[in-house]
Amino acid sequence: MRGVRAWLLRLAGLVGAGRSDAEIREEVETHRSLLAAEYEQAGMLAEEARRRAAADLGSLSAISAAYQDRRGVPVIETTLRHFRMAARSLQRSSVASVSTVLVLGLGIGAATAVLAVFQAIAWGDLTVPSAGDVVRLSQRFDGVVDRRVQGQVDRFSYPEFEAYRVATRTLAGVAAVKHDRMVWRRDGEERPVRAAKVTGDYFRVLPVRPDIGRLLAPDDARNPVAVISHRLWTRAFGAEPDVTGRPIDLDGVPYTVIGVAPGSFSGTELEATDVWLPLEVAHAAQGRDAMLADRNLSWLQVLARVESGAPMPQLKAEAALIAGQLEREYPGRRTTIRVSRATRLDDALRGKALAVGALASLAIGILFLVCGSNAASVLMARGTTRRREIAVRVALGAAPRHVVWLLLAEMSLIGLASAGVGLVVCFATLRTFASVLPIGDIMAGIRPDAGVFGLTLATASVVTFACGLAPGRQLLRVDCLPDLKGEESFVGRRLPALRLRQGLIALQVCVSVVLLVAVALLGRGIGQIWNASLGYATLGLFVIQPDANWDAATGSRPRDRGDFSWQLATVLASDSRVRAVTLVTLAPFAGTGHSRAAPGPDVPVAAVHFNDVDARYFETLDVPLVAGRSFLPGEADAVVVNSALARRFWGEDRSALDRLLYVPSRGTETMRPLRVVGVSPTLQTRDVGIPDEPTYYTLLTPRASGTSFVVLRAREGAPVRQLASDAAQGIAPGQSISVASLDDRLRASTGELRVALGVLAFLGALAVLVAAVGIHGLIAFTISARFREIGVCRTLGAAPTQVLRLILGWTMTGVTLGTIGAVILTVAASTLLGGELQGLLNGLSPLDPLSFLFAVSVLGLSVALATYLPARRALGIAPVAALRSE
């Protein structure tokens, strides 16, 4: 206890409480005078007595220092002293300090924000209680796979989901969910909403508490009811408390609102969910009961809650057992079940997000390199002019460790300030992301927490010390005499330092150019989408699909949508403003048909894609066949294959004609032969930039399919939406339809690329800004350090242009070297990753000269400006003032 009291008093002594320095000195002085008086009494002369007393006591300041040490805590006092000195020293070179702090802060803040976002998106838990117990099930098929897919192949069919739900003993609840875009009609206005069609246990697996009313329960499977999100409630219903019981018309089906989900819960996918509906009732209403019965259709995501304490191996073993029972129906197929912690992204999407994330991390790494080298170069520039100061300290007896402590204190101050700037930048970046990126709702929910703050501080410290101590090491190798004379700023040692600075400028320019090239490439890559790289022109191409109009009150069945689509196609084809119309099972970018095929009866089958199209499909897409012809009416035993399939099975396009292709008969496992009558080019109908897999097209029989799309190519300026709507009303009054241009669909399909472009553009702009600030700071600092030298040059008759050339020369060597480095890096990257990059860039070459031109001009302009502004000051130096200056 006494010890604690003593320490508290010592800590209070740090801030000046307790005995003052003057009192300590006075007490020691009294001691000496009493001793002298004693000697005097013993017979010494006064002067001698004083001398003797002083000799006995030794240095008064040493005694006072020992006394003062006991008053406070010496380690802390020394450290504080170092920090005070460091602050003064940083203040003396404020240009360098501020630009270092800004540069590091920008880099740290941006990087922290990007990391926080990717962490939250790809690995962040769902915002539900005990989120750690929620898992996502997915499946992988190997061997002989013939499966219909909506979305991704790793999803479940409804019967499979039911099998897990019923059979499981380790899961406390299993729920299936299908996310869809729906149209909400209200007072004649249409508004797109994001819907989650869920099974009864969904809110048992994700046990959130409703803000108003109640959530969906297992009993709601047959009730047309809906739970709306907090966001929809506040934005569209004006947060009215009596929202329950209100009707909400989605895709032509009236639902009744029964509750509002809490604001903290926005669903289980990246995009926020607006409304939750019972899966069974939503599908029955749209006439898609067949999907619920289809055992071999991948379409549902399955989430489950683990019994607390259930071991993972047991869970996996049980899942494998159920999967084993299910796959007995499909000989030759092997199913693997994956159980993973549920996050906002499923595995497939996480893969894509990680690709974007990897790109962003690379960019962040590069940005850090720019910031780090920038800070290092400014600190180093500052360091060369501080050699004299350090030499004075060493000459006055400062131990090297004190100099190191001083440098550490300076770095810590810079690190702390950078972390502060970083936090501000981080918040600003997150806010910008939230308003710019298409996943704004999720972004708006991301706040830098203690973890992010810790990360910022840790990164700030590491980066600062890394770039601060390298110059620090150089400072410690002080040779007092020449440094005291100030000889270092002249020819002898200047050259290596200058070369190092140019090297650092080159590094920054190099990474900035690489980033800018990446931004330009990605931007142009997205732009490529609007060119003809898909294999067909998208201009004037529209996709029309009838909505399910279902009367919940009478429970009447939906109209035969296949029949409606066929009639709609016929009516539209007769209009002179329409160039061509076709019916297809899968419109471009609407999904993928997975199948298998073989070039002969006894040849092993290969996994391929398929689509059912009518005879006018290729004409409507404006795609001339490479060989052969399209279907004739009623030609059910004919098949058109794409070039990829023809080349895979028969080597070249023409040799495919008149061959037999064996494909599975609809609904059975047996293979039937179809004659190849035509070969189409390999189009891009699934992913932009990625050619279709080997695909065969069979003839769509009119009125056979309930889920076909009408694809229409309109003449220029045709009011397609009005045309289609009028035609629909003519066929079936009251029937609503969805009309989307292919460009809209494409825009939706480039979401990830646009996120990547946004992030890269942001980082690129930041890199250029950082490089410009850094180069500006460096040049300004170099000019102020070489004020005298420039003055001498001007006195000796150097023209302003010569001085300007000298200063430009300091940066231009670095800029040239950096640009060359960037070209080498890009060429190397395109050689190593050519294929992947070209896919990402929609076929654009990574060595696109226009992108390079863009990058070099943006950077060149920024560097020129960053150099010119401080150089202008150098030109204004009056020779006499420079020569007088110290």
Add this chain to the structure above:
Amino acid sequence: MSDRKGGERLDIWQGTLTLMVLKTLEALGPQHGFGLARRIEQTSGHRVVLNPGTLYPTLLKLEQEGYIASEWGTSENNRRARFYRLTRAGRRQVGREEAAWLDAAEMVGRFLAPKATS
């Protein structure tokens, strides 16, 4: 603090000075630093010479621990001097430390003169 005996310098046990200071203050009452140093030197038969660099930090430590208190007064040569006095806690501490030292001394004494004590 050092202990001089026939020119030899010997280390003194940790804590000895604290007891010497407390005991001296108990015996003399309030005293300034110089007076304390002189008294300790005399009591030790001039075998202990106290350096002010050791004495004053020790006094400050005892004050921080609450065993002694100090106030400014006037010395015999009319100079301002800080006078130290025992607090109640200090008095109790003297008793405790004294007993502990006597115990220790008695225990060590048994080793040094085994016949006399057995």
